[in-house]
Amino acid sequence: xxxxxxxxxxxxxxxxxxxxxxxxQIAEKLGNKNLARAVGNALNKNYDRNIPCHRVIKSNxxxxxxxxxxxxKALLLKKEGVRIKP
DNA sequence: CTAATGACCATTA
DNA sequence: ATAATGGCCATTA
Numbered sequence: 001x002x003x004x005x006x007x008x009x010x011x012x013x014x015x016x017x018x019x020x021x022x023x024x025q026i027a028e029k030l031g032n033k034n035l036a037r038a039v040g041n042a043l044n045k046n047y048d049r050n051i052p053c054h055r056v057i058k059s060n061x062x063x064x065x066x067x068x069x070x071x072x073k074a075l076l077l078k079k080e081g082v083r084i085k086p
Numbered sequence: 087c088t089a090a091t092g093a094c095c096a097t098t099a
Numbered sequence: 100a101t102a103a104t105g106g107c108c109a110t111t112a
Binding site: 022023024027033034035036037038039040041042043044053056058059060063064065066067 | 091092093094095096
């Protein structure tokens with residue numbers, strides 16, 4: 001567990017229900033927009049189910065690679081209002 | 087230390 | 100619309 005991961009973990013776990021953030025947004029919150037890649041990497045390594053990784057999407061609105069079984073959750077999110085590619 | 091990888095992003099063709 | 104390219108960052112080998 002690294003500092004960067006902790007930050008990502010914190011931010012991602014603070015994502016409100018029905019709200020989604022893109023890696024770029026999280027990276028921006030971290031201070032640098034370019035951290036998007038590292039953010040994804042952190043989540044990948046972290047592999048925590050306590051954090052709603054499914055609420056983290058790409059900047060173009062598409063779901064990321066967190067397709068581990070969150071399909072239903074992703075669908076639920078969609079119902080919430082997370083429209084993909086309007 | 088260097089090099090390589092990745093759940094990315096924006097630009098360009 | 101898709102495909103390819105360059106760029107940045109953190110982690111790992």
